[in-house]
Amino acid sequence: MKKQYIIPIFVPHLGCPNECTFCNQRNISGQMKNVTQEEVKETIEYYLDLFKDKNAYKEVAFFGGSFTGIEVELQEKLLKVAYEYVKTKQIDGIRISTRPDYIDRQTLKRLKKYKVKTIELGVQSTNDYILAKCKRNHTYQDVKKASRLIRFHGFQLGHQMMVGLPESTRLDELNTARDLAKLKPKMIRIYPVLVIRDTQLEREYEKGEFEPLSLEQTIEICKELTYFFEKKRIKVIRVGLQSTDTIVRPENKNSQVVAGPYHENLRQLICASYYYDLLNEKIKKINTKAKEIEITVNPQIANDVIGYKRENIEKIKEIYNLDVQVKQNPKFSLKKMDIKITKTYKDFADDDETYVKKR
Ligand code: SF4
Secondary structure, three states: OOOOOEEEOOOOOOOOOOOOOOOOOOHOOOOOOOOHHHHHHHHHHHHHHHHHOOEEEEEEEEEEEOOHOOHHHHHHHHHHHHHHHHHHHOOOEEEEEHHHHHOOOHOOOOOOOHEEEEEEEEEEEEHHHHHHHOOOOHHHHHHHHHHHHHHOOOEEEHHHHEEEOOOHHHHHHHHHHHHHHHHOOOOOEEEEEEOOOOOHHHHHHHHHOOOOOOHHHHHHHHHHHHHHHHHHOOOEEEEEEOOOOOOOOOOOOOOOOOOOOOOOOHHHHHHHHHHHHHHHHHOOOOOOOOEEEEEEEEEEHHHHOOOHHHHHHHHHHHHOOOOEEEEEEOOOOOOOOEEEEEEEHHHHHHHHHHHHHHO
């Protein structure tokens, strides 16, 4: 499969009719000014130069605002710059992200003209009460209508959803995932809510009216959602905000994250937790007093099986008093996991006997 590169161009809050309670794109992207045509060109050139694999799939992505809510003249100016690179085949596609209520036939025709391939909708939740609570100013009905139009016009559809929004429960989030799967997006981004500086959510948090999810709760719900989407063959392309100089742990003095389940390796923690569950299930079924096992997996998942900082192996050792060796076999499929018992307590008893006899 071809490697994929994204050239991110931030348009912080451009086109947004209001500020959603959890959002401050200037603090998230670290970009205070609005982007110009020259800056789009410079950014594309910078990244093209940086990319090592020249045959990779390259995409320009306008993120961080409501692209189709931007004044049409400016939308076209920004798109034109990227489109020149599509025409000369230096980039393969353009992606934009926007709000569900800012999609109609005319808008889609304009995006088609500039060869936009992918449209990501910020959905966040399909529960209208939760949407109103965080001042999204659109409904689930808008999401359904926009998603159908986007697919009907031949674009790739992406959805972005959040977990841990005010008053949202695990059940609301599973319902959102089920609702979105029915709209057949090609890809999903899952964003656990972080309390970002200078937002309404920060004020609610300070007053004790909002409590973010813990990291453990986040891992559990994101694991469930990732598993659900993958079973439906919907690719989860991101979990959690991208780490930057300012999107770092809240303890860091430069951080724009006031509180919440930020972790620079969130995706790995989720994958590791998934494999821990799998491993746990398999170990429970072992019908011998095992002292050591050998697990064989594909090299691509070996680190996740071992866990972040070897956490899975250590937990298994602590709970089952079991040593675990992980072996890699590139011929294994990503789903295959073989477990072989390499030492039992009986072997150890025999060893001790031999030892005694030799002395
Ligand atoms: S969440 Fe989206 S629509 Fe809301 S303020 Fe942020 S960028 Fe704008």
